[in-house]
Amino acid sequence: MIVAVIGSGGREHAICQSLYKSKKTKKIYCFPGNAGTSKLAENINIDIDNFEILRNFVLHNKIELVIVGPEKQLVDGIVDFFEKHKIKVFGPNKIASQLEGSKIFTKNLCEKYKIPTASFGIFKNIDDAEKFIKKKKFPIVVKADGLASGKGVYICENINEASAAIKDIFDGKFGEAKNILIEEFLKGEEMSYFIISDGNTIKKFQTAQDHKRVLEGDLGKNTGGMGAYSPSRLINDELDNKILNKIIKPTIKGLNDIRSDYKGFLYVGLMIIENEPYLIEYNVRMGDPECQTILPKLKTDFLDIVIACCTNSLKNISIEWHKEKSLCIVLCSKGYPDKYKNNVLINNINKIVLSENEFIFHGGTSLYKKKVYSNGGRVLSFVCLSNNFKESKDKILDLINSINWSNGFYRKDIGYKVIDQ
Ligand code: AMP
Ligand code: GLY
Numbered sequence: 217m218i219v220a221v222i223g224s225g226g227r228e229h230a231i232c233q234s235l236y237k238s239k240k241t242k243k244i245y246c247f248p249g250n251a252g253t254s255k256l257a258e259n260i261n262i263d264i265d266n267f268e269i270l271r272n273f274v275l276h277n278k279i280e281l282v283i284v285g286p287e288k289q290l291v292d293g294i295v296d297f298f299e300k301h302k303i304k305v306f307g308p309n310k311i312a313s314q315l316e317g318s319k320i321f322t323k324n325l326c327e328k329y330k331i332p333t334a335s336f337g338i339f340k341n342i343d344d345a346e347k348f349i350k351k352k353k354f355p356i357v358v359k360a361d362g363l364a365s366g367k368g369v370y371i372c373e374n375i376n377e378a379s380a381a382i383k384d385i386f387d388g389k390f391g392e393a394k395n396i397l398i399e400e401f402l403k404g405e406e407m408s409y410f411i412i413s414d415g416n417t418i419k420k421f422q423t424a425q426d427h428k429r430v431l432e433g434d435l436g437k438n439t440g441g442m443g444a445y446s447p448s449r450l451i452n453d454e455l456d457n458k459i460l461n462k463i464i465k466p467t468i469k470g471l472n473d474i475r476s477d478y479k480g481f482l483y484v485g486l487m488i489i490e491n492e493p494y495l496i497e498y499n500v501r502m503g504d505p506e507c508q509t510i511l512p513k514l515k516t517d518f519l520d521i522v523i524a525c526c527t528n529s530l531k532n533i534s535i536e537w538h539k540e541k542s543l544c545i546v547l548c549s550k551g552y553p554d555k556y557k558n559n560v561l562i563n564n565i566n567k568i569v570l571s572e573n574e575f576i577f578h579g580g581t582s583l584y585k586k587k588v589y590s591n592g593g594r595v596l597s598f599v600c601l602s603n604n605f606k607e608s609k610d611k612i613l614d615l616i617n618s619i620n621w622s623n624g625f626y627r628k629d630i631g632y633k634v635i636d637q
Contacts (some may be wrong), residue, residue: 223285250579443630552593
C-alpha cells in the first residue's frame with residue numbers, strides 16, 4: 217500500500233517507523249517530514265494547510281491512505297475534504313475534532329452528558345469574567361477556547377493573575393476571542409489515556425504520563441512535552457472501567473447525537489483524584505511525545521490497525537503489546553519554549569548505534585548535504601523499552617551523552633514518580 221503521513225514531528229517519525237515495519241507498506245510519503253522521516257519515507261515539501269494541493273498530490277501519486285498527525289488540519293476539516301474526494305484518511309472529522317478545537321464545545325458536552333470535569337463558567341466579555349473571579353477561591357484556571365499549541369491555559373494563584381489572563385485572551389493573544397472559559401482547579405495526578413476507533417468499535421491504546429513543564433520538578437513554562445513514560449502508574453481495572461463508562465462512551469454518544477462519529481486516535485487528558493477520573497481536555501490525535509513512547513510497544517501491525525479503522529472493521533483486530541515499560545526524553549534546543557537558534561549542526565547523530573529496544577525519533581530536524589541540523593524547539597526524542605523505567609532512563613542518558621550537540625538541553629528527571637532516586 218502507498219501511504220502518506222501529514223506532519224513533521226517526533227510523533228510522525230514514530231508513525232512512519234511503525235508503517236515501515238509493515239510488510240503491506242510499499243511506499244511512504246511524509247508531508248513535509250524531517251531528517252528522520254527522510255530515511256523511511258519520501259519527504260514532500262508541501263503546504264499542509266492547502267488541502268487542494270495535497271489532494272492533487274495524493275491522487276497523482278496513487279496514495280491509498282493518508283494518516284493525519286497534527287490537530288490543526290483535523291480541526292480545519294481535512295478528513296471531510298478527503299472523504300468527499302474518496303480518499304481514505306485516518307483521523308476524526310471536523311465536527312468530532314471540535315473536542316480539541318473548542319474547549320467550550322467539550323465543556324458543554326460534559327455538562328449535557330454528565331461527564332465528570334472541573335466546574336466551569338463561560339463568559340462573553342471581560343466584565344462578566346471579572347465579576348465571576350471576584351467570588352471564587354484560588355487557584356483558578358483561565359482558558360482560551362480555541363487551539364493555542366498548549367499555551368492558552370493559565371493556572372492563576374490570585375485575582376491579579378486571573379485578570380491579566382482574561383485580558384490577554386480577550387486582547388486576542390490566541391486569536392479572536394468571543395468567549396472565555398474559567399474553571400475550578402483540580403488537584404490530583406494527571407494521566408493520558410488513549411483509544412483508537414473506527415466509528416463503531418473503541419480499542420484501548422495504552423496510557424502515558426507526560427512532563428509538560430520545561431524545568432525539572434515540573435516547574436516553569438508549559439511546553440509541547442519534555443518527556444513521557446508508559447504505562448501511567450495510576451491505571452487499574454476499576455479506573456479503566458470508569459474512564460470508559462463515565463467519560464469516553466458518553467462523549468461518543470454526544471457526538472452520535474449530533475450525527476457524528478469518532479474515527480482515529482483520541483487522547484483523553486485526565487486528572488485522577490482518589491481513583492476517580494475527571495476530564496481535563498481532549499486531543500483528537502496522538503500525543504507528542506506520547507506517540508514516540510507508546511508505538512514502539514505495539515506488537516500488532518500498525519498499518520492493519522489503521523486500515524481497520526478506515527474500513528469499519530476494528531472489531532476484528534486484537535491489539536497486542538510488548539510488556540516492557542517505555543520511557544522517552546526529549547532533547548530540545550537551548551531557549552525552548554521561548555527563543556532558540558535553528559540550523560545548528562548535530563554532528564554525530566548518524567553514527568549512533570542503537571540496540572534493539574532503543575529508538576531516536578526526530579522532531580525539529582532538517583537534512584542539508586546529508587548532515588542533520590536542528591530545526592525546531594523539540595529536536596530529538598530518545599525512547600527505550602526495558603523491564604523497568606530506571607533501566608530505560610539510564611540507557612537513554614547514555615545515548616544522549618553520546619550525541620555531540622552543544623545547543624541541546626533536556627530534563628534529567630523524566631519519570632521521577634516511577635523511578636526510585
Ligand atoms: P490543557 O491544555 O487543557 O490540557 O491544559 C494544560 C495543562 O494545564 C494540563 O495538562 C494541566 O496540567 C493543567 N490544567 C488544565 N486544566 C486544569 C484544571 N481544571 N485543574 C488543574 N490543572 C489544569
Ligand atoms: N504531549 C502533549 C500533547 O501532545 O498535547
